[in-house]
Amino acid sequence: MISSYRDYLINDFEISPEVLDAVDAAEAALSDRFTEADDITSVCQLKVLKALQDNHVNATHFDWSTGYGYDDPGRDAVERVYASVFHTEAALVRPNIVNGTHAIASMLFGILKPGEELIYATGSPYDTLQNVIGTTGDSSKFRGTLLDYGVIYNEVPLTEELDVDLEALRSAITDKTKVVAMQRSTGYDWRPAISLESMRKVTELAHSINPDIIVCADNCYGEFVDTYEPTDFGVDVIAGSLIKNPGGGIALSGGYICGREDLIERIAYRLTCPGIGAECGLTYGQNRHVLQGLFLAPKVVNAALKGASLCGAIYDNLGFEVMPPAGIKRSDIIQAIRFADPDKMVAFCQAVQAASPVDSYVTPMPWDMPGYEDQVVMAAGAFVQGSSIELSADAPLREPYIAYFQGGLTYEHSKFGVIKSLDKLYKAGLVTL
Numbered sequence: 001m002i003s004s005y006r007d008y009l010i011n012d013f014e015i016s017p018e019v020l021d022a023v024d025a026a027e028a029a030l031s032d033r034f035t036e037a038d039d040i041t042s043v044c045q046l047k048v049l050k051a052l053q054d055n056h057v058n059a060t061h062f063d064w065s066t067g068y069g070y071d072d073p074g075r076d077a078v079e080r081v082y083a084s085v086f087h088t089e090a091a092l093v094r095p096n097i098v099n100g101t102h103a104i105a106s107m108l109f110g111i112l113k114p115g116e117e118l119i120y121a122t123g124s125p126y127d128t129l130q131n132v133i134g135t136t137g138d139s140s141k142f143r144g145t146l147l148d149y150g151v152i153y154n155e156v157p158l159t160e161e162l163d164v165d166l167e168a169l170r171s172a173i174t175d176k177t178k179v180v181a182m183q184r185s186t187g188y189d190w191r192p193a194i195s196l197e198s199m200r201k202v203t204e205l206a207h208s209i210n211p212d213i214i215v216c217a218d219n220c221y222g223e224f225v226d227t228y229e230p231t232d233f234g235v236d237v238i239a240g241s242l243i244k245n246p247g248g249g250i251a252l253s254g255g256y257i258c259g260r261e262d263l264i265e266r267i268a269y270r271l272t273c274p275g276i277g278a279e280c281g282l283t284y285g286q287n288r289h290v291l292q293g294l295f296l297a298p299k300v301v302n303a304a305l306k307g308a309s310l311c312g313a314i315y316d317n318l319g320f321e322v323m324p325p326a327g328i329k330r331s332d333i334i335q336a337i338r339f340a341d342p343d344k345m346v347a348f349c350q351a352v353q354a355a356s357p358v359d360s361y362v363t364p365m366p367w368d369m370p371g372y373e374d375q376v377v378m379a380a381g382a383f384v385q386g387s388s389i390e391l392s393a394d395a396p397l398r399e400p401y402i403a404y405f406q407g408g409l410t411y412e413h414s415k416f417g418v419i420k421s422l423d424k425l426y427k428a429g430l431v432t433l
């Protein structure tokens with residue numbers, strides 16, 4: 001018989017009591033943050049419910065067609081629901097958008113023409129996006145990057161305070177500038193997520209200099225972290241992955257792009273081809289998963305957010321540098337910990353793997369992941385491969401050895417991941433309590 005949560009962890013999971021004491025203390029100190037997160041979730045849950053109701057979602061939307069995929073009312077319903085949730089004119093939500101990178105790349109390729117300029121206003125983008133732009137790899141080879149197609153690229157580094165540099169952006173914008181892009185989440189970087197307030201300022205600045213500039217955002221990991229989304233503050237188009245926040249752990253694959261109707265049409269022409277756009281494309285029975293995942297997403301994001309806060313608080317208490325700093329308002333679900341030591345970093349990721357419901361008995365090792373310059377260690381014992389809204393941790397093998405912790409479909413599980421990581425480091429003598 002299991003007498004209590006604490007006894008169960010100590011007896012059956014062999015967790016050290018000192019670790020549980022440290023986690024209990026950190027959790028107790030976070031109660032205000034957790035209440036704040038619950039308030040946001042209450043609003044987001046209603047926002048999603050209203051979108052499902054307003055768009056008359058019904059059981060026929062869970063069917064699918066074959067071949068060209070004409071007459072797939074479910075596909076249209078999914079896209080109307082996403083447009084309602086993000087308060088945009090239109091949306092593209094497809095299972096054949098293979099990941100977040102593909103969604104963001106489709107957005108950029110759909111909008112930019114040769115000779116037009118893309119400016120990233122949040123410093124260098126995520127590793128895989130650098131391959132899309134063409135700033136990595138052998139520039140003498142044609143790889144179909146934005147640069148290969150004659151797009152001009154520039155980026156504005158963040159300020160010393162790790163926020164957007166509005167003055168530098170103002171002077172960077174030229175008459176060739178067509179797109180100002182922002183990456184909301186941290187990526188494999190050392191900075192807090194960009195706040196919605198900063199995203200609003202960038203958007204207003206870009207539009208005030210030239211109303212024809214299109215402001216784009218990579219919204220990965222940011223969905224439902226707040227009651228608002230970037231599109232509520234004038235961002236013209238956003239993109240993200242369905243195996244992160246908005247898929248709620250249920251969507252099997254896919255990506256979304258939400259924004260102005262004329263832009264979504266151009267992007268659809270890029271995703272399929274001109275003339276066809278969003279009119280074709282099978283959904284392979286995924287509509288119900290996508291909608292049910294979206295319905296659960298606010299609560300799942302709440303779990304991930306609390307788990308990230310707990311993780312940050314614990315490692316901050318132990319004297320590690322953490323990002324975002326413990327206790328600040330979050331704009332994504334990522335918690336970065338600077339281990340400054342490859343052994344600690346790899347042990348942390350391996351412990352998160354050992355805390356997983358799937359593949360808990362395997363030990364992740366650094367590997368050459370497609371699209372990344374450095375080797376990466378990935379802990380992802382997930383029901384859906386690579387799903388980082390499920391409990392996961394990943395870390396590129398480069399100094400200063402930062403691990404990124406995210407996800408957890410339930411808070412209880414995310415918390416267990418934190419407990420397990422601390423226990424492993426404690427037992428290996430890598431931290432003292």
Ligand SMILES: *Cc1c(COP(=O)(O)O)cnc(C)c1O
Nearest residue numbers: 099100101126185187218220241
């Ligand atoms: C996850 C992520 C992406 C997309 O990554 P995929 O693995 O292609 O889904 C893009 N930008 C940021 C900031 C991300 O966190």
